[in-house]
Amino acid sequence: xxxxxxxFVWIVAWLALGxxxxxxxxxxxxxxxxxxxxxxxxxxxxxxxxxxxLHSALYLKRRDFVHDDHAAASAELGxxxxxxxxxxxxxxxxxxxxxxxxxDPRETSIFFLLLIYSAYLALRGSIDDxxxxxxxxxxxxxxxxxxxxxxxxxxPRIYFSLHPDPLFNTRGxxxxxxxxxxxxxxxxxxxxxxxxxxxxxxxxxxxxxxRRELALETRV
Amino acid sequence: xxxxVALLVWGLLFVYVLRLERRIRDLEKR
Numbered sequence: 001x002x003x004x005x006x007x008f009v010w011i012v013a014w015l016a017l018g019x020x021x022x023x024x025x026x027x028x029x030x031x032x033x034x035x036x037x038x039x040x041x042x043x044x045x046x047x048x049x050x051x052x053x054l055h056s057a058l059y060l061k062r063r064d065f066v067h068d069d070h071a072a073a074s075a076e077l078g079x080x081x082x083x084x085x086x087x088x089x090x091x092x093x094x095x096x097x098x099x100x101x102x103x104d105p106r107e108t109s110i111f112f113l114l115l116i117y118s119a120y121l122a123l124r125g126s127i128d129d130x131x132x133x134x135x136x137x138x139x140x141x142x143x144x145x146x147x148x149x150x151x152x153x154x155x156p157r158i159y160f161s162l163h164p165d166p167l168f169n170t171r172g173x174x175x176x177x178x179x180x181x182x183x184x185x186x187x188x189x190x191x192x193x194x195x196x197x198x199x200x201x202x203x204x205x206x207x208x209x210x211r212r213e214l215a216l217e218t219r220v
Numbered sequence: 221x222x223x224x225v226a227l228l229v230w231g232l233l234f235v236y237v238l239r240l241e242r243r244i245r246d247l248e249k250r
Contacts, residue, residue, distance in 0.1 A: 008234050012227055019223040033222065198237065204244050 007197070011190040018183035025180070031095045032180070034088050039184050040191035041085040046152060048078030048195055049117070053145035056138035065210065066203070068134035071141055072124060073202035077195055079117045086110050097162055106163040109151040116144050130210075 018036040025032045052074040059067035089107070090100045101107060120140055127133035156163060 004234075004238065008230075011230055015226055015230070016223065019226075037226075201237070201241055201244060204248065208244070208247050 004197070007190065007193050011187065011194070014183050014186040014190060018180075018187070022179040022183045023177055025177075028096065031092055034092045034095075035180070036183060036187050038085055038088040038092060040187040041081045041088065042152070043188045044191045044195045045078050045082040045085055045113075046148060047192055048074045048081060048199075049145055049148050051199070052078060052141050056141035059134055059138045060142070063131075065130070065134060066207075068130075068138065069203045069206040070199070071138060073199050073206060074195075075117055075120050075141060076202065077198055079114065079121065081191070081195065082110065082114055082117070086114065102162070104163060105159040105161045106156040109155045113148065113151050116147055120144060 015036060019033060022032075024030060028035075052071045055067040055070035055074065058064075059071060086107075089110070093102060093104075093107070094100045097104075120137060123140055124133055124137050127136060
């Protein structure tokens with residue numbers, strides 16, 4: 001319980017600092033604050049999808065359903081955080097570029113990522129046999145993850161994009177105020193802890209579902 | 221104003237997840 005309360009206080013404190021202590025970027029003005037939701041959500045998306053790929057590979061090696069539970073749960077949560085990053089980015093685009101959606105390379109690549117991982121969940125939903133579902137979706141997840149660094153970090157940098165890159169840029173050093181970076185970094189940690197908490201709940205729920213299915217089968 | 225809404229949403233989400241965790245723990249005990 002102490003860890004949960006600490007997480008709650010951590011996120012409240014860093015959000016408050018982000019709003020009240022960190023300066024606003026002159027061009028972005030008040031919309032700078034979207035960054036404290038948008039950037040951590042995007043980073044946690046990468047962590048979640050990498051976690052899903054890791055457990056998919058472990059499932060293929062060990063054939064243990066615990067890994068399948070982790071892979072499925074982290075893909076679901078990765079998709080959720082990706083939606084948060086997309087929606088917050090879209091609101092930002094409206095304020096800065098004049099439209100919610102512009103088919104900018106960054107927006108297009110995130111759209112493809114959403115499609116790829118929605119297809120993963122559709123695949124899982126379409127197979128009844130648990131072992132077959134786990135095996136096929138593990139293979140899919142391993143292949144799908146190849147697109148994540150490509151779509152998030154590489155493609156938007158190949159083509160001209162309106163999206164700024166103040167942190168991961170070609171200039172070799174972060175192009176951002178230290179206070180904004182501190183708040184964003186702390187919130188990445190907070191969002192990551194939140195992800196692992198939600199993940200543990202989803203995995204436990206998956207285990208309960210399997211136990212119930214097993215109980216129903218033995219009753220029949 | 222925006223900070224207030226953000227903190228309210230986070231607070232509600234936190235309470236919801238805590239309740240969810242308690243419910244899962246109850247189901248695991250059965």
